[in-house]
Amino acid sequence: MKALMYHNYGSSDVLTLKEIPVPTPRENEVLIKIRATSINSSDWELLRGKPLFARIWGLLKPKYHILGSDIAGQVVSIGKDVSKFRPGDAVFADIFDQWGGFAEYVCVHEDQLLPKPEHMTFEEVSAIPQAGVVALQALRYNGEITPGQQVLINGAGGGAGTFAIQIAKSLGTEVTGVDSARKLDLMKSIGADHVIDYAKEDFTKNKQQYDLIFDVVGRRSIFDFKRIVKPKGAYVMAGGSMRRLLQILFYGPLISKTTSKKMGLLMHKQNKEDINHMLSLYDARKVVPVIDRSYPLSQGITAFQYFGEGLVLGKIIITPES
Structure with missing residues (x-):
């Protein structure tokens, strides 16, 4: 699979698009084919290693080599103990504690996932978490x-x-x-x-x-x-x-x-209840994700460069081509 990776802190120029093996889900994990991932300020901070607290997962070099926490996609396969999802299910999540969203596939524990509302696009739902x-x-x-x-x-x-x-x-x-x-x-x-x-x-x-x-x-x-x-x-x-x-x-x-x-x-607390509240606001037409641009994964470096310029109107989405 293709993945947007980095191994040293820096700006968008330290990112590279690489071919790596598709991960295998563990007992309680599902393998997701990613359809959309949004860029957040946390991605930019971890990429640069600034402010200093962004190096919590690696003082000199990043621990995680694939950024991206807000993902949306479809279940491809499941671990033997997974009971909540089946192949073909459309799902989304905030995987802030493991990252890995700027790739074609990612493995996620089933407890982190939520079903994607049918009336929302993958791009819209990936912008929210x-x-x-x-x-x-x-x-x-x-x-x-x-x-x-x-x-x-x-x-x-x-x-x-x-x-x-x-x-x-x-x-x-x-x-x-x-x-x-x-x-x-x-x-x-x-x-x-x-x-x-x-x-x-x-x-x-x-x-x-x-x-x-x-x-x-x-x-x-x-x-x-x-x-x-x-x-x-x-x-x-x-x-x-x-x-x-x-x-x-x-x-x-x-x-x-x-x-x-x-x-x-603000100490951001990642939780499904608040995500579901945001979905209810979307359903009531009180909140609509503002999406500036979508980039294919092959142009992920350009997407990060644009994000770093501070010009983004709302959110940027990255979508794998395949």
């Missing part, structure tokens, strides 16, 4: 948000950001999206009430305060955000530089204890 759940959990960081509250999403034009806009709007909030000029029209089209081009306006100095701030970017100081969080409001960061991560880990608990503002880091 990680980015959708990160957005959902971030918006729940300070408890359930309520109608009329004001929500700001920094980095709103990417994968988690586009989901967050739609979820927040479905709950009746007033949403402000911050991103580059290229993404403003997209953010408006999926429901953002206000959009800000970060290159033209410093949104931390416009005297507007918010009940919840979801920071997907993680480049600004926590103190910039502290002044625009309302009393009893919250700021949650889902990714960023090592400097900003350390800053929020140190000052976040201190600010939360000494003020009425809750500020901290």
Whole structure:
């Protein structure tokens, strides 16, 4: 089978498309023929080995050589103890703990898999698991948000950001999206009430305060955000530089204890319940995955290069040709 692989940390130029053996499922695993895999920020971080915490699975060299956690495909064969799935079943999953999605086949434990809804494409369902759940959990960081509250999403034009806009709007909030000029029209089209081009306006100095701030970017100081969080409001960061991560880990608990503002880091919890909640929002037409481009696996290096430029509108999907 073909697989997009890397053996050293770096940018898209360390990726190579290789021919490797098709894996054999263990007793509780199924072999999946992959039909679609989406790129997440976690893939980019593990590829580069930055921030430093991305090297948790290998300080000097990566432990896993095939990235890709959000997969969708069809069951080809099953291990002898598998009882939940049969060959031909359409499935999807977040395999964040093992990776391996940017390939033609992957083996996955049956407990990680969910049936693919018949009315969704493989591309759509592969876009949801990680980015959708990160957005959902971030918006729940300070408890359930309520109608009329004001929500700001920094980095709103990417994968988690586009989901967050739609979820927040479905709950009746007033949403402000911050991103580059290229993404403003997209953010408006999926429901953002206000959009800000970060290159033209410093949104931390416009005297507007918010009940919840979801920071997907993680480049600004926590103190910039502290002044625009309302009393009893919250700021949650889902990714960023090592400097900003350390800053929020140190000052976040201190600010939360000494003020009425809750500020901290999102610890993404991979689980089927939140994925199913995202599917229910899709069924209610409250959330639709925003897919910028799909690339064949043979152009996976180009796909990662585009992702690294920060221009992606929503999600990028990689699909094996065969």
